[in-house]
Amino acid sequence: MDENVDKFVAELRKSLSTAAFVKLILSNYKGEDRRLQKISVRQVETKKGSRLMFQFRFETRDVVKNLSHEEAAAEIGKLLSSGFRSGHLFTTENDFQLDIGKRNSRLKRGKPTFIAKPPVAHDREKTRLIDPNAFYLKALGISTDDGRIKAGQQDKWRQINKFIEILAGLVEASPIKDKPNLKIVDMGSGKGYLTFAAYDHFAHNRGSEISLTGVEVRPELVDSCNQIAEAGGFSGLKFVQGQISDFDYGPVDVLIALHACDTATDDALYKGIAANASIIVAAPCCHKELRKQITPPAMLAGILKHGVMLERTAETLTDGLRSLLLEGQGYATKLFEFVPTEHTPKNNMLVATKKNGGIDRSRAAAQIDQLKSSFGIGEQRLEKLLSDNEEKNTLTPLLV
Numbered sequence: 001m002d003e004n005v006d007k008f009v010a011e012l013r014k015s016l017s018t019a020a021f022v023k024l025i026l027s028n029y030k031g032e033d034r035r036l037q038k039i040s041v042r043q044v045e046t047k048k049g050s051r052l053m054f055q056f057r058f059e060t061r062d063v064v065k066n067l068s069h070e071e072a073a074a075e076i077g078k079l080l081s082s083g084f085r086s087g088h089l090f091t092t093e094n095d096f097q098l099d100i101g102k103r104n105s106r107l108k109r110g111k112p113t114f115i116a117k118p119p120v121a122h123d124r125e126k127t128r129l130i131d132p133n134a135f136y137l138k139a140l141g142i143s144t145d146d147g148r149i150k151a152g153q154q155d156k157w158r159q160i161n162k163f164i165e166i167l168a169g170l171v172e173a174s175p176i177k178d179k180p181n182l183k184i185v186d187m188g189s190g191k192g193y194l195t196f197a198a199y200d201h202f203a204h205n206r207g208s209e210i211s212l213t214g215v216e217v218r219p220e221l222v223d224s225c226n227q228i229a230e231a232g233g234f235s236g237l238k239f240v241q242g243q244i245s246d247f248d249y250g251p252v253d254v255l256i257a258l259h260a261c262d263t264a265t266d267d268a269l270y271k272g273i274a275a276n277a278s279i280i281v282a283a284p285c286c287h288k289e290l291r292k293q294i295t296p297p298a299m300l301a302g303i304l305k306h307g308v309m310l311e312r313t314a315e316t317l318t319d320g321l322r323s324l325l326l327e328g329q330g331y332a333t334k335l336f337e338f339v340p341t342e343h344t345p346k347n348n349m350l351v352a353t354k355k356n357g358g359i360d361r362s363r364a365a366a367q368i369d370q371l372k373s374s375f376g377i378g379e380q381r382l383e384k385l386l387s388d389n390e391e392k393n394t395l396t397p398l399l400v
């Protein structure tokens, strides 16, 4: 190995042993994998103890891997000998800049950019909702190395906090409040922002293990989320690739479906009902199914000729019908604004909590029929799923 690479790795080891390490960046990659751009390394506190989190930045995705201090030092040596031409080590004592040329290399020592270490310990209080310094927020690009929420991620951060506040409140107020081994499913988990936050919150604040499964159709998102979950030692969190409609998981305590596109929300709600979930939380997104079908009643024809009004009516009818269908299945429902519209246009939230008896199916059914006939609606996905399965008698525990 190049002598300067050895010295650079020795400085890394020293900074780790004296707790002066701040971060490390490898760049100017000339190796075989042309999609690899750079690697940033920072210290994180995981359930397994202190680790260095390597974030490999590729053209279109990030890959995350956690290594022990010793493994990390060996890995840096290897990476600097196999394609990375620049290394920048930041410690509270000095900055080190390594440049590797074709014939020789240069190691420069400079004044420290950072005189204090970013906080790494997950020293969390019992009741916190979300720790802005949590490593998954860094891995997902929401927060900076020193635990500050990035300027461009403030809306996402607000949304995550609001979501956890609502979900935690619902669980706290429900019969599953103290249930051991809480089972949660997130349908259409996407990049996993809300899934990680939910897992981290419940895993930290409950006395027993929890199991959370994210279901997502896009394999690259499933892979990256599984890597972050593994790197963070989130043993009860996993992501599976597939369609919501194909996913069967047995009984579930909480089902969430946030911004699952169009009728994917209906598939998710149906799965929640079939899995006998105590709590179902959905933030529906795009309401195309009914928009195509609506024939306005004569009284509204002059208003619903405007696209924007038709759009809003489709949204109101879709989410309204969904809530009535859930009521018919024994749930109490609430529809409300999740976060203000200036933060996201997709801001309706539908919450359904399982009731203990007192179910008036005929009342909900009558309201559904009236709405459908008034607006010329033939078919609504959730209703169809429920009636198909009612015929097959596969929803036995629910239909009272």
Ligand SMILES: C[S@@+](CC[C@H](N)C(=O)[O-])C[C@H]1O[C@@H](n2cnc3c(N)ncnc32)[C@H](O)[C@@H]1O
Pocket (backbone or CB within 6 Å): 187, 188, 189, 190, 191, 192, 193, 194, 215, 216, 217, 218, 221, 242, 243, 244, 245, 257, 258, 259, 260, 261, 264, 267, 285
């Ligand atoms: C708008 S994103 C929302 C992601 C995440 N729930 C959030 O709120 O940040 C919707 C995600 O659902 C996934 N999705 C849509 N339809 C799906 C289906 N039928 N089965 C599984 N995943 C689906 C999409 O690939 C996408 O990643």
